[in-house]
Amino acid sequence: GLRVLAVANQKGGVGKTTTAINLGTALAAIGEKVLILDLDPQGNASTGLGIHPDSRTRTSLDVLTGEIGLLEAALPTAVPGLVIVPGNSDLVGAESMLGNDANRAFRLRDAVAKVISEFRNRPPEDSFNYMLIDCPPSLNLLTLNAMTASHAVLVPVQCEFFALEGISQLKETIDQIRGTLNPGLDIQGVVLTMHDARTTLSREVADNVRSFFGPKVYETVIPRNTRVAEAPSHGKPLLLYDFDCAGSQAYIRLATEIIERERQY
Amino acid sequence: GLRVLAVANQKGGVGKTTTAINLGTALAAIGEKVLILDLDPQGNASTGLGIHPDSRTRTSLDVLTGEIGLLEAALPTAVPGLVIVPGNSDLVGAESMLGNDANRAFRLRDAVAKVISEFRNRPPEDSFNYMLIDCPPSLNLLTLNAMTASHAVLVPVQCEFFALEGISQLKETIDQIRGTLNPGLDIQGVVLTMHDARTTLSREVADNVRSFFGPKVYETVIPRNTRVAEAPSHGKPLLLYDFDCAGSQAYIRLATEIIERERQY
Numbered sequence: 001g002l003r004v005l006a007v008a009n010q011k012g013g014v015g016k017t018t019t020a021i022n023l024g025t026a027l028a029a030i031g032e033k034v035l036i037l038d039l040d041p042q043g044n045a046s047t048g049l050g051i052h053p054d055s056r057t058r059t060s061l062d063v064l065t066g067e068i069g070l071l072e073a074a075l076p077t078a079v080p081g082l083v084i085v086p087g088n089s090d091l092v093g094a095e096s097m098l099g100n101d102a103n104r105a106f107r108l109r110d111a112v113a114k115v116i117s118e119f120r121n122r123p124p125e126d127s128f129n130y131m132l133i134d135c136p137p138s139l140n141l142l143t144l145n146a147m148t149a150s151h152a153v154l155v156p157v158q159c160e161f162f163a164l165e166g167i168s169q170l171k172e173t174i175d176q177i178r179g180t181l182n183p184g185l186d187i188q189g190v191v192l193t194m195h196d197a198r199t200t201l202s203r204e205v206a207d208n209v210r211s212f213f214g215p216k217v218y219e220t221v222i223p224r225n226t227r228v229a230e231a232p233s234h235g236k237p238l239l240l241y242d243f244d245c246a247g248s249q250a251y252i253r254l255a256t257e258i259i260e261r262e263r264q265y
Numbered sequence: 266g267l268r269v270l271a272v273a274n275q276k277g278g279v280g281k282t283t284t285a286i287n288l289g290t291a292l293a294a295i296g297e298k299v300l301i302l303d304l305d306p307q308g309n310a311s312t313g314l315g316i317h318p319d320s321r322t323r324t325s326l327d328v329l330t331g332e333i334g335l336l337e338a339a340l341p342t343a344v345p346g347l348v349i350v351p352g353n354s355d356l357v358g359a360e361s362m363l364g365n366d367a368n369r370a371f372r373l374r375d376a377v378a379k380v381i382s383e384f385r386n387r388p389p390e391d392s393f394n395y396m397l398i399d400c401p402p403s404l405n406l407l408t409l410n411a412m413t414a415s416h417a418v419l420v421p422v423q424c425e426f427f428a429l430e431g432i433s434q435l436k437e438t439i440d441q442i443r444g445t446l447n448p449g450l451d452i453q454g455v456v457l458t459m460h461d462a463r464t465t466l467s468r469e470v471a472d473n474v475r476s477f478f479g480p481k482v483y484e485t486v487i488p489r490n491t492r493v494a495e496a497p498s499h500g501k502p503l504l505l506y507d508f509d510c511a512g513s514q515a516y517i518r519l520a521t522e523i524i525e526r527e528r529q530y
């Protein structure tokens with residue numbers, strides 16, 4: 001069946017988009033069928049996968065408002081087996097458009113339920129078995145939609161001090177949503193990003209995160225690696241830009257680790 | 266008179282908090298009196314200035330709701346001449362608390378107007394002449410309050426590709442607010458952060474930002490420097506943690522450049 005993962009952390013710049021793009025690419029490379037949903041008004045995930053702003057005529061906002069379904073909105077990428085529902089600044093209007101609708105927190109969940117029922121009537125190549133949602137850096141209506149639509153949350157944590165502050169707030173938010181809006185929601189895992197083995201700071205933060213989240217923290221740690229930051233300027237995921245670099249290899253290991261964990265569910 | 270600057274950029278992790286803390290410290294070191302307002306629910310600016318979570322009994326949320334004034338909420342820091350109105354996760358509730366209040370976008374502007382009128386009845390040591398507002402990474406009600414309360418916006422832009430995407434959206438937002446809510450609002454300047462002179466990516470992004478913003482971009486560029494990321498884990502601003510490092514020296518130059526620009530107003 002379909003597994004939906006929200007890639008979320010309200011701290012900015014921790015590697016949410018980079019993880020959604022490159023984990024998605026690595027899962028597709030291993031043979032999974034992946035849909036990425038770009039729920040950030042910056043549209044960074046769409047840009048990082050080479051989707052030109054002019055071809056974002058249908059976006060994740062249209063899926064939230066119910067105008068179109070996930071499959072109709074999805075665009076192919078340069079990666080076989082990976083499609084994306086693009087995002088752009090129209091998403092800034094989501095809160096006012098969905099305004100006082102009682103169902104506003106469940107719009108995405110409903111779109112996911114709809115596509116699952118459609119899978120039965122469509123050929124296998126039209127379906128997907130992983131959906132990764134790239135969330136904006138805040139706990140707003142967009143991230144709430146992602147959390148109510150997801151089976152689990154994948155939390156990137158940058159190996160720097162400020163990134164530690166928000167993790168207890170994020171955990172509380174997830175616990176709250178599990179108690180009210182989405183009873184199955186759990187943390188799939190925590191991935192340490194931009195780890196610089198040369199600095200004490202990285203090691204201290206990594207130790208802190210492991211003592212807070214325990215076995216939820218993936219073994220795989222994503223190193224700080226300039227190639228990772230260069231890839232988006234070429235409109236390519238890292239694995240296509242430089243397959244052999246430390247960043248690509250780490251995301252491939254992460255994909256394998258996630259698939260193993262998913263088997264336990 | 267008082268100059269109010271919003272430190273804003275909806276892209277996450279670009280150095281907003283780091284700039285608010287260290288520019289604030291550098292301005293105070295030069296002899297200015299500075300108040301930092303922490304408007305981010307993560308409360309990173311408060312932590313970076315050594316304010317323990319337990320002493321944030323009054324926060325910027327209380328100023329927004331009108332319960333207390335800016336001077337009553339301000340706490341001293343380890344830096345003479347620098348005070349801070351702390352922030353914490355209570356700020357997540359701002360949108361629902363201010364809900365349908367017609368004045369909800371102007372709460373902070375009103376608090377600033379109030380404190381200016383109080384300056385006349387108070388001794389000089391109680392006043393301040395710079396207010397820096399550390400904004401969260403989104404264009405929400407908190408950032409809107411900052412923009413309507415400010416004379417100008419100081420925009421940190423990280424020298425990485427994804428940071429380029431949001432700058433035209435941010436410029437549009439500032440233009441919109443100038444046209445409707447705050448006729449005087451302008452961009453004070455754009456500061457390039459985490460610049461790594463060894464990489465082509467940094468140089469390309471810097472060139473791009475200069476061609477987009479022209480003379481608004483400060484001469485001073487903040488280099489990527491591990492000491493900058495280490496300082497918050499000691500609860501100290503960079504200038505107290507390591508005055509001689511490249512990061513501190515850059516923030517001191519930035520403070521001088523800003524004071525010179527402010528003279529032209």
Ligand SMILES: Nc1ncnc2c1ncn2[C@@H]1O[C@H](COP(=O)(O)OP(=O)(O)OP(=O)(O)O)[C@@H](O)[C@H]1O
Pocket residue numbers: 011012013014015016017018019040044135136137193194195222223224225226228229230232247275276277278402425426427428
């Ligand atoms: N492992 C890494 N090594 C080096 N740079 C990285 C790495 N991971 C991410 N980056 C860079 O760090 C910056 C922040 O990453 P990214 O934009 O993915 O974070 P984000 O959490 O999605 O940010 P936002 O909160 O704005 O959505 C980007 O410029 C990205 O290219």
Ligand SMILES: Nc1ncnc2c1ncn2[C@@H]1O[C@H](COP(=O)(O)OP(=O)(O)OP(=O)(O)O)[C@@H](O)[C@H]1O
Pocket residue numbers: 010011012013137160161162163276277278279280281282283284305309400401402458459460487488489490491493494495497512
């Ligand atoms: N010049 C620099 N060199 C090295 N690291 C830096 C520099 N400036 C900021 N950092 C680090 O980069 C990370 C992001 O910076 P910071 O938290 O100030 O950004 P922000 O824009 O306030 O993030 P948010 O969007 O979450 O509010 C922090 O860990 C910070 O310590």
Ligand SMILES: [Mg+2]
Pocket residue numbers: 016017018040044134135136
């Ligand atoms: Mg992102």
Ligand SMILES: [Mg+2]
Pocket residue numbers: 281282283305309400401
């Ligand atoms: Mg910040």
